[in-house]
Amino acid sequence: VVVAHAFNPSTQEAENKRKQDSSKASSSTMKPPRSSLIGTVRVVVKYMMQMYKMKKPILKADVLKVITKEHRKRFFEILKKASFNIEVVFGVDLKEVDSIKHSYTLVSKMNLPNNGTVTRGRGLPKTGLLMNLLGVIFLKGNCASEEKIWEFLNKMKIYDGKKHFIFGEPRKLITQDLVKLKYLEYRQVPNSHPASYEFRWGPRSHAETSKMRILEFWAKINHTVPSAFQSRYDEALRDEEERAGAAGILSDTLIHGS
Known part of the structure; x- marks a missing residue:
């Protein structure tokens, strides 16, 4: 969905500064961890959708296997981002089945066939x-x-x-x-x-x-x-x-x- 934002001339100076700062950051201090976190979320989304298609439960232990070691401590943050992407793109909700085993399932918001x-x-x-x-x-x-x-x-x-x-x-x-x-x-x-x-x-x-x-x-x-x-x-x-x-x-x- 594209959201339109009204252009405010009074913010032009701040916008120019933001672009300059952004340009400096991109040329010198780009942080790989953020990029790899996004990549990790995509991998988790792909894995979860495979489980959904096969009608299999999603287990924390299995999801951790597809997450790089450096990001495993951020499991719940990654899960939240992945579930948001799945919801808005595919119309499917992530539901917790077992809070002890950390077992989840994906449920469609509507009942389309197959x-x-x-x-x-x-x-x-x-x-x-x-x-x-x-x-x-x-x-x-x-x-x-x-x-x-x-x-x-x-x-x-x-x-x-x-x-x-x-x-x-x-x-x-x-x-x-x-x-x-x-x-x-x-x-x-x-x-x-x-x-x-x-x-x-x-x-x-x-x-x-x-x-x-x-x-x-x-x-x-x-x-x-x-x-x-x-x-x-x-x-x-x-x-x-x-x-x-x-x-x-x-x-x-x-x-x-x-």
């Missing part, structure tokens, strides 16, 4: 992409034009007609696969000439997640809080109240009968 890969065979979870798209649709007033969707995807370096190393062929994924699975609705705008199309949430998205969860996901990616999206936050709160009310009515019906 462990989140959508189609059978090799591949990586598409849940993160779906949740990003649901966020765009929600923030655009619960309906996003195809043009706006592609503008957003292009910022993520996902392009129409170009196979992505994680998400495969994006047009097929968002206009066919996720539509057939009822996670997205893709329809022609009425009376549009030439034909233009728009996206909405599908019924399975309404069933498996909520506007507030999607807003929380977007807030985490952008290092902010859900209430920062003020107009949509109020709508998400109303949606939560309606869901709670509907759940209460259903519960009363099941207990007391109609």
